[in-house]
Amino acid sequence: MAERTVFQSIPKRVILSLSSHATVWEAACAMTRANFSSVLVMDPPDKLLGIVTERDLTTRVLARALDPKQTTLAQVMTPNPLCVTPQTKVSDAVLMMIERGFRHLPIVGPDRKVMGVFSVRDALPREVDAALSQTEFNEQVNDALG
Helix, strand or coil: CCCCEHHHHCCCCCCCEECCCCEHHHHHHHHHHHCCCEEEEECCCCCEEEEEEHHHHHHHHHHHCCCCCCCEHHHHCEECCCCECCCCEHHHHHHHHHHHCCCEEEEECCCCCEEEEEEHHHCCHHHHHHHHHHHHHHHHHHHHHC
8 A cells, every 4th residue: 555645644735824923822713713733834924934833832832821912923933844745755754753753744845835734643553653663763773873
């Protein structure tokens, strides 16, 4: 069975984005309405500046007792997020996420147009297993070389 690409795996091809000047409160409301776990930060509407996730809202806003109505996305976003192409295999994307400790990857076409967001939740168990196996292999190689 051919492995799916990240673009094939995403159920929602709608992109949720806000300006860097939008507040955390506005982002949380938009994410709740859309049932999304992340929002892309874009200025002007076609340039990707960063990403804000549910986890960011917890660790960078709530845990620091910041006022969500006064805090802008520019203050809490992950700037210049790692992106993948639509042709990236799901297991390769999951491997990147495991190794780097995040759960969302913007999908960007050759023209730098954002085409969606891949979430680890979009991966099938067999694709996660393939990524975990590769992670274990990489660790063994690093141990042998180190």
